Amino acid sequence: MLTTKVVSNKKPPLLSDSESGGSTSLKTVLGVFIKSKIEQRKQKIKAKLEKEISTTTSEWVKARNTGFLALIDSANNKILDEIEKTISKH
Structure with a gap:
């Protein structure tokens, strides 16, 4: 007869980022890349x-664009879109 012994029903603890291979550094690299792309777009x-x-010569266009420059x-x-x-409409 085959018997099995259940040791525990607990799941193993999750590894921290440093123990799991450094996904934090990947997030950091992606964050820097995305910020760089946003800055280029700005x-x-x-x-x-x-x-x-x-x-x-349009005072309206000058005022509008000056306002946009202040927001950028x-x-x-989403705002850049x-x-x-x-x-691009004008």
């Missing part, structure tokens, strides 16, 4: 807005 949008400010430094991807959508 610079590209800023250049478009500044160019339009310097070439337009604290903008996330909206700004790009607005300036």
Whole structure:
């Protein structure tokens, strides 16, 4: 007759990031990469807005773009999407 002994029903403890192979460092690398891409995107949008400010005669466009420039430094991807959508319409 075959018998088995159950030692424990407990699950093994989860490993910390350092014990599991360093997924924290992967998150850090991805975070730096994403921030870099967002900064590149911000610079590209800023250049478009500044160019339009310097070439337009419309006071409305100048005011709008100046407002967008003030928002860009604290903008996330969603805000950048909206700004790009607005300036690409014109």
